[in-house]
Amino acid sequence: MPPNVRRTTLADIAQRAGVSVATVSKVVNGRGDVAPQTRARVQELLHQHDYLAPVFRHTEALESPTIEVQFQGDLKSYVAKALEGIIDSAAEAGASVVISKASRAPHWARDLVSAGRRALIAVTSVYTAAHLKELARVGLPLVVLDPLHLPDSQVNSVGATNFSGGLAATRHLLSLGHRRVAYLGGPAMAVCNQARMHGYRAAMEAEGAPVPDAYIRPGEFTYETGLLGAAALLELEEPPTAIFTGNDEIALGVIETARARGLRVPEDLSVVGFDDTDLAQMASPPLTTVRQPLREMGGAALRTALRLANGDKVESHHIELATELVVRASTAPPGEEASARK
Amino acid sequence: MPPNVRRTTLADIAQRAGVSVATVSKVVNGRGDVAPQTRARVQELLHQHDYLAPVFRHTEALESPTIEVQFQGDLKSYVAKALEGIIDSAAEAGASVVISKASRAPHWARDLVSAGRRALIAVTSVYTAAHLKELARVGLPLVVLDPLHLPDSQVNSVGATNFSGGLAATRHLLSLGHRRVAYLGGPAMAVCNQARMHGYRAAMEAEGAPVPDAYIRPGEFTYETGLLGAAALLELEEPPTAIFTGNDEIALGVIETARARGLRVPEDLSVVGFDDTDLAQMASPPLTTVRQPLREMGGAALRTALRLANGDKVESHHIELATELVVRASTAPPGEEASARK
DNA sequence: CTGAAAGCGCTTACAG
DNA sequence: CTGAAAGCGCTTACAG
Numbered sequence: 001m002p003p004n005v006r007r008t009t010l011a012d013i014a015q016r017a018g019v020s021v022a023t024v025s026k027v028v029n030g031r032g033d034v035a036p037q038t039r040a041r042v043q044e045l046l047h048q049h050d051y052l053a054p055v056f057r058h059t060e061a062l063e064s065p066t067i068e069v070q071f072q073g074d075l076k077s078y079v080a081k082a083l084e085g086i087i088d089s090a091a092e093a094g095a096s097v098v099i100s101k102a103s104r105a106p107h108w109a110r111d112l113v114s115a116g117r118r119a120l121i122a123v124t125s126v127y128t129a130a131h132l133k134e135l136a137r138v139g140l141p142l143v144v145l146d147p148l149h150l151p152d153s154q155v156n157s158v159g160a161t162n163f164s165g166g167l168a169a170t171r172h173l174l175s176l177g178h179r180r181v182a183y184l185g186g187p188a189m190a191v192c193n194q195a196r197m198h199g200y201r202a203a204m205e206a207e208g209a210p211v212p213d214a215y216i217r218p219g220e221f222t223y224e225t226g227l228l229g230a231a232a233l234l235e236l237e238e239p240p241t242a243i244f245t246g247n248d249e250i251a252l253g254v255i256e257t258a259r260a261r262g263l264r265v266p267e268d269l270s271v272v273g274f275d276d277t278d279l280a281q282m283a284s285p286p287l288t289t290v291r292q293p294l295r296e297m298g299g300a301a302l303r304t305a306l307r308l309a310n311g312d313k314v315e316s317h318h319i320e321l322a323t324e325l326v327v328r329a330s331t332a333p334p335g336e337e338a339s340a341r342k
Numbered sequence: 343m344p345p346n347v348r349r350t351t352l353a354d355i356a357q358r359a360g361v362s363v364a365t366v367s368k369v370v371n372g373r374g375d376v377a378p379q380t381r382a383r384v385q386e387l388l389h390q391h392d393y394l395a396p397v398f399r400h401t402e403a404l405e406s407p408t409i410e411v412q413f414q415g416d417l418k419s420y421v422a423k424a425l426e427g428i429i430d431s432a433a434e435a436g437a438s439v440v441i442s443k444a445s446r447a448p449h450w451a452r453d454l455v456s457a458g459r460r461a462l463i464a465v466t467s468v469y470t471a472a473h474l475k476e477l478a479r480v481g482l483p484l485v486v487l488d489p490l491h492l493p494d495s496q497v498n499s500v501g502a503t504n505f506s507g508g509l510a511a512t513r514h515l516l517s518l519g520h521r522r523v524a525y526l527g528g529p530a531m532a533v534c535n536q537a538r539m540h541g542y543r544a545a546m547e548a549e550g551a552p553v554p555d556a557y558i559r560p561g562e563f564t565y566e567t568g569l570l571g572a573a574a575l576l577e578l579e580e581p582p583t584a585i586f587t588g589n590d591e592i593a594l595g596v597i598e599t600a601r602a603r604g605l606r607v608p609e610d611l612s613v614v615g616f617d618d619t620d621l622a623q624m625a626s627p628p629l630t631t632v633r634q635p636l637r638e639m640g641g642a643a644l645r646t647a648l649r650l651a652n653g654d655k656v657e658s659h660h661i662e663l664a665t666e667l668v669v670r671a672s673t674a675p676p677g678e679e680a681s682a683r684k
Numbered sequence: 685c686t687g688a689a690a691g692c693g694c695t696t697a698c699a700g
Numbered sequence: 701c702t703g704a705a706a707g708c709g710c711t712t713a714c715a716g
Contacts, residue, residue: 009708
């Protein structure tokens with residue numbers, strides 16, 4: 001708020017509403033003794049004129065807005081990476097970052113506003129229509145990072161080019177000479193997983209490589225899925241010689257299953273991950289993977305959140321940053337033994 | 343603050359100081375036209391009576407204090423784990439967690455107070471006497487998680503039993519039949535590293551196993567250190583058959599160096615990590631490591647911070663939680679070849 | 685249900 | 701350098 005613009009006061013609202021200051025004060029403080037129509041009219045005006053109660057005036061300090069970042073479940077590597085980007089961009093912008101687990105307690109959205117949060121960034125969280133309505137009601141802007149649902153024009157979101165990532169990963173394997181490539185992915189419902197899978201499928205079809213149903217396995221974005229899924233794939237009549245996975249954790253599970261069965265990666269089995277978290281760089285062998293620019297995505301989400309908090313419009317409700325194939329040591333041409341293996 | 347206790351007002355202070363409310367107001371707002379002695383006397387009284395300017399009154403809401411957590415460098419796995427513990431305990435206590443990178447901009451400590459932070463948790467950060475003085479000056483309590491320096495009675499800190507962790511890890515390797523065990527650690531200056539190393543040394547000496555100087559290598563707590571340090575160790579005249587590392591990241595570097603040289607873990611080389619981050623569970627082979635209860639440590643740090651924020655005394659300025667050996671698949675008895683290897 | 689009036693905590697222009 | 705006085709934004713007990 002520019003210094004020369006006066007804050008809206010109760011008197012301003014009272015005058016416009018044609019009531020006394022006392023009545024407006026009662027509405028603001030939620031007292032019971034106000035006629036419903038009067039209350040409605042006053043509330044409307046308060047909202048129109050951005051009235052802010054004194055207790056919350058500190059949130060006005062635009063130099064230091066506070067953004068809440070919520071995640072679900074564990075604070076995994078890729079959440080941490082995105083968070084780094086959020087924190088760095090916030091520091092640049094002079095904003096503060098509050099981090100919490102998504103909670104859906106009764107007045108969660110209103111509580112966030114009361115606590116002075118100016119916007120909410122949800123990292124891969126599930127949001128229902130009811131949540132969005134609640135946010136809209138209290139006027140808290142939302143940015144979803146790596147959305148699980150299809151980009152909806154109601155919701156601002158930041159993602160990555162998952163389809164081209166899947167395409168690039170699979171082409172890389174095909175160009176090495178693999179034909180029997182499987183996709184071991186995350187939840188079938190998640191759009192990011194669907195996009196990666198369709199990228200895989202597109203690359204396979206373009207090459208005329210067959211994709212038996214058993215070569216596409218959904219699961220969770222977890223190590224467990226990698227461990228079990230790889231075992232199932234390797235026991236197929238025609239086991240794949242390469243596995244493209246939905247994320248790095250799954251890939252590590254695949255590597256471990258291969259190792260436990262005496263298969264060498266990449267000589268006997270090639271593995272490609274997705275995300276390029278710390279896990280990928282530190283895997284043994286270091287993992288070929290599709291890099292999601294998680295830091296940059298976090299930064300973009302933070303800047304979008306600040307704009308929305310400021311009441312500015314945003315050019316596009318969905319931004320997608322480019323993925324990039326990072327070739328390390330977990331991929332190689334298919335070996336003789338591998339191709340010949342049962 | 344109990345609801346029946348009235349807030350200190352400017353009038354209270356004015357009366358005690360024997361000046362007018364106007365003068366007190368000027369002192370609070372840092373106006374120039376006040377006599378130095380008057381200013382000093384009033385400031386003293388303001389401080390004594392915990393006067394809080396209206397703009398900062400929101401920090402008074404004891405139900406929801408805000409704690410700042412600062413880390414340095416990257417948001418690594420073990421910081422993320424500690425952060426999970428901090429976030430969960432904060433949610434239980436109804437507190438908020440602001441996360442940022444440690445910055446030493448001018449007035450950093452005062453800025454934290456102005457922003458309403460009630461305490462600071464520093465995760466493995468370097469704190470100099472000057473920093474501590476600055477914090478003391480503005481009255482902001484500090485809790486250091488996994489301190490790099492020796493526990494100082496001036497500083498509240500939460501750590502883990504690093505010495506017994508080092509002891510347990512090394513005994514485990516000795517009990518498997520290893521004699522040539524090396525320690526590849528972190529910074530020689532870090533107390534946590536020293537304690538782990540001395541635990542190692544104690545176990546080796548108790549067993550009468552020789553510890554050549556070359557078997558103790560300091561480094562950084564990084565994958566790189568593991569990569570390079572393992573290469574150096576394996577090229578010794580008498581290479582170790584087992585390596586105990588300062589943390590999981592180093593251990594992953596060691597595993598990769600072993601793999602790249604065609605050595606199998608654990609058949610040809612046993613490796614033990616420290617921390618038990620996600621990295622350890624997802625390594626290939628899964629890593630035997632010393633678990634630091636990072637979540638619990640984070641929780642303890644948060645609760646200590648809240649107590650200090652509340653003005654309560656804390657029983658002990660340093661708490662140490664127990665480490666625990668987690669045996670997975672990266673350790674085994676020394677193989678024939680390994681013992682005989684040049 | 686409404687609002688005039690008293691009052692609270694604070695700030696500031698200005699007289700001394 | 702000090703403070704009486706006017707004033708601001710808000711709340712609340714109470715009369716109607």
